[in-house]
Amino acid sequence: MDVRTLGDLLDAVGGASVRLVTAPAGLTAPVTEALLYDAHAPFPRVPGALLLAVGVRPEDAGPVLAAAAEAGMTGVVLRGADGRAPDDVHGVALLSVDEDAAWHHVHLLLASAIGARPAPSAGGLGDLFALADAIAAAAGGATAVEDPRQRILAYSTVPGQPVDEDRRQGILGLQVPVSAENTEQYRRLFAADGPVRLPALRDGGLPRLAVAVRAGGETLGSVWVIDAGTLAPDAEDTLVQGASTAALLLLRARAARELARHLGDDLLRRLLEGTADAATAAQRLGLDGAVRVAAFVPDATASGPDAERTALRLLDVVRLQCEARYGRHACVLVDGVVYALLPAPGARHRALAEDIVARAGQALRVPVRAALGGTVPDVASAAESRADADLVLRVQGPDVPVATIDEARPRVVLLRLRELMAEHRELSADGAWRRVLSYDAEHGTDHARTLVCFFDAGCDMAGAAKRLAVHANTCRYRLRQVQRQLGVDLDDPDERLVLWLQLRTLAGLRPATR
Missing domain, CATH: 3.30.70.270 (Reverse transcriptase/Diguanylate cyclase domain)
Structure with missing residues (x-):
């Protein structure tokens, strides 16, 4: 598994949940795992670990920070450390979570992100299938793990366990069949605090034992076990424990997806800026x-x-x-x-x-x-x-x-x-185009627009007059005035080209509509 850095971790879970207070060693420091601090147990010595300082106040964190530095840890996580960081963090990173954050939730979040691979994979489904088999064996009934949209993420394959037609159809399409009765069962399930026993939906069907999968108040899915009359006496306890493990696996899979997407976004952003390694980008x-x-x-x-x-x-x-x-x-x-x-x-x-x-x-x-x-x-x-x-x-x-x-x-x-000409004084500061615009501004004439229309019409007098909605003689008179009073040589193709470009780009005069 690729080693996560502190920067990777903060990109995946940082923000409102986990905030960086200080990182003396920088964001490239490796993070190997997340550990819960226990004041009554020997201090862990795991290089690169993040220590969740359970029960330690920011103002009393000095000894813990020193011990973490001595153990080679990357950082320490404290509750409410924002603005209350110790003066000396002993060279380790200091992270902060909210005062009311549940340590087990923070640990689950960080452990999932640290264990997530940067590349898309099976998204944790292999582990969910193993979990489904474990629950089925312990509880005594065929098991399925679903997401909140009733899509089947994993199912058990323990031989000899009875199944019904709903189970078969659900596995074939990886989606629970939709019905009004089914919707009501899900409503009951997600409203309950623990396992719920649900009757068969139709003749020939089998009842179910189900429990919602939650983490931090968020519903992540559900676990269902078919009750064919052979469930173990402690099946409900097994299901509760299984739902807790399913929550961990689903959070880890989510963290893997989020980390993979973040790393992919960052790679694409650098590729579009021209700073990424092309071979790596093409492969990823x-x-x-x-x-x-x-x-x-x-x-x-x-x-x-x-x-x-x-x-x-x-x-x-x-x-x-x-x-x-x-x-x-x-x-x-x-x-x-x-x-x-x-x-x-x-x-x-x-x-x-x-x-x-x-x-x-x-x-x-x-x-x-x-x-x-x-x-x-x-x-x-x-x-x-x-x-x-x-x-x-x-x-x-x-x-x-x-x-x-x-x-x-x-x-x-x-x-x-226009941008190039504006950057160079010799292309924009002086010239016939400025004399024409100044003359129009002082005398209320319309020579600049007349010139643009004349050039747009391919130096055709009748076409220019039509664009200007004036008589051809009026257009001819204006052009003679430009030549006589402003010294513009309209017979010189180079001067015509430069004047046209300057009026169109620097002066911003648009072509007239025919």
Whole structure:
């Protein structure tokens, strides 16, 4: 198993639950396991461990911190240590949990995260199947473990234990059959504090003994045992103990998934920034060959918490659709923009983006825009495709919900030219374009717009006049004034080109509508 670092652990469970007070050795210190402190037992000596200082107040934690440092531990967890940290933590990390936090819950949370593997795996289902077999053998009846949505996560395979048709159908589809009677049984089960005996739902069926699986007040699922009249006398106790173990396994599986997703998000974020190792990223993300970045952004009218919630919901929509289309997803939220790394070939990318924009717009009730960067040969060039997508978003109008870099190339080039010209004084400080704008400002003329329309019309006088909605002679007169009074040589193709670019990019004059 890969060794967790303190930083990995805080990324997985940090926030409101577990807070870092200080880390003298940094966030790369290894964390091997979580231990409960017992003042009446010998002090544990486990290098890299996190010690949960049960019964120790922050102001009295000095000796415990010193002993933890001597034992080579990575850190100590205290209740209510925020703002009450000892002056000397002896070089170990200090973490804080709430004053009313249950130590067994904190221990379960940390132990699950430390034991979680960074890569997706069976998600703890193998252990759940072993647990189901253990409960079935001890309680005397076929057993199933379910999640809160009545999906069957694991089931026992002990030979000779009676089952009924509901059991068979549930296992075949890994989903409990839906019925009004079934719904009522689940209502009773989740309202009870302990095991519940439930009658058979139909003729030929068998009754059940069931218990809810909970941790910290959260319902994680349930455990069901078929009662064919052969249950052991202590079956209820067995079920309660089994539910406690199931809670640990489900929390550990959740922590593994969350840690894997966090590490994947971080890897993708660094890949899009161009700082990740491409070979590692390709292997971890399962992307080999050409890729393309799609960027999705919600309407910018929302602000503050609403904008953050909208962006997170958009991320969920993009993830779901990418997983449905490709069987996996490589999506991340960065600065309010959701990026998806799509595998080639790219023929379906636009259709996928259009589908996501339509679905997200309905779900979020705000307009969503999508931009597709260029297809690049491998993930090592993903940052280039991301840069393309970002540029498309900048030039994309609200009336164009989906655009590719090829479609937006002319506007992107003008945008980059404007930025380049603005950075260099010799390209923007002086020149004919400034003389024209100054003259218009002083005399109330419209020479700059006339020039842009003339250039847009391919230097055709009639076409320019039509764009300006004036007579051709008026347009001709204005252009003669520009040449005579401002010294602009409209017969010079280089001067025409430079003047057109400066007026379009630096002055921001848009093409006139025909």
